Amino acid sequence: MAQITPNHTLAVYGWAALDSSGKIVPYTFKRRENGVKDVTIKILYCGICHTDLHFARNDWGNTTYPVVPGHEITGVVTKVGSDVKGFKEGDRVGVGYLAASCLHCEYCKTDQENYCEKLQSTSNGVFWDGSITYGGYSKLLVADYRYVVHIPENLPMDAAAPLLCAGITVFNPLKDHGLVTSPGKKIGVVGLGGLGHVAVKFAKAFGHHVTVISTSPSKEAEAKQRLGAHDFILSSNVNQMQAAVRSLDFILDTVSGEHALLPILELLKVKGTLFIVGAPDKPFELPAFPLIFGKRSVKGGIIGGIKETQEMLDYCGKHNITCDIELITPDRVNEAMERLDKNDVRYRFVIDIASNSNNHPFI
Ligand SMILES: NC(=O)c1ccc[n+]([C@@H]2O[C@H](COP(=O)([O-])OP(=O)(O)OC[C@H]3O[C@@H](n4cnc5c(N)ncnc54)[C@H](OP(=O)(O)O)[C@@H]3O)[C@@H](O)[C@H]2O)c1
């Protein structure tokens, strides 16, 4: 696979993992020149999604090294191609997981390009020109404008960055199941991490009763007081799990690691839905009994389309929804990845890409 093409002439400073140790080191690489449908973006902030960690360590066996992670990107447009519509220099913009799709299939034509068979990601993907995509742990991005969104003026660029992946990934299933406009349902969120904490905020904002199902006792007070969850279940506590059997209409599973589905399925009412967005590297065991005795469904989904990403951001602008972040300088990315691995983040690390770090040779 070609890493670059002759059109890749822009030298960019960034940070990459070179092998499956996942260690992130400074890395200079080339991006394509701004094409007629491209915008060039000076990156300001980039969230650290758990997917970055999966990619950096080759958890899913599909990483092409060097990998420049990052797909929760906010920044400012510095250049606009002649065929670009809707963007101008100086615009505050965001780029998420989507870098390219075929533009012609039934999914691309119906604003579901996230389900295009030719979907390519912003990091560790292969762009139309055959080059490997390098993500947002870098100073500059060149993106096709059809995969770029506007960040509402009132949202801070750092706390908005994780909305580009974590936000849309949990907004989409809630919207798909009619939960944006029909309040009063009982919603469960499994795993209170980057995705999970935004899911709690959305489910609350949409007027639902929200239960967090977590492995971390230390998150109970925060879940309730800071994020506004109504209930908290410690998944290792059999009594608490038992008391909640058949109580929830819809559960969003955001867990990154191996875990059992059986006890989670039992929390669903009859005809309830378990929607999986977390992506553990090992297959789940799917027990038949909680499905057949409860007519329950198990589904999954990946992010959301671009149009809906804009809709989600506009909703966040209107209702002042942002992420709870820990802002770090680029020289602390490895420390942040270690902490993310140990489930020690409240609730998303965001890299201040444009910051000056004394320890960093490139800045
Ligand atoms: N489908 C998509 O489009 C999409 C988009 C983005 C990310 N993802 C995937 O979604 C997953 C979550 O991403 P994230 O950035 O939110 O990660 P994260 O911040 O690390 O949060 C994951 C949470 O899951 C819980 N958890 C972790 N390991 C667990 C285990 N073995 N058993 C039970 N609970 C566990 C923890 O919450 P508690 O402490 O509360 O238990 C943790 O905070 C990752 O696999 C990521 O690749 C998918």
Ligand SMILES: [Zn+2]
């Ligand atoms: Zn992500």
Ligand SMILES: [Zn+2]
């Ligand atoms: Zn397509």
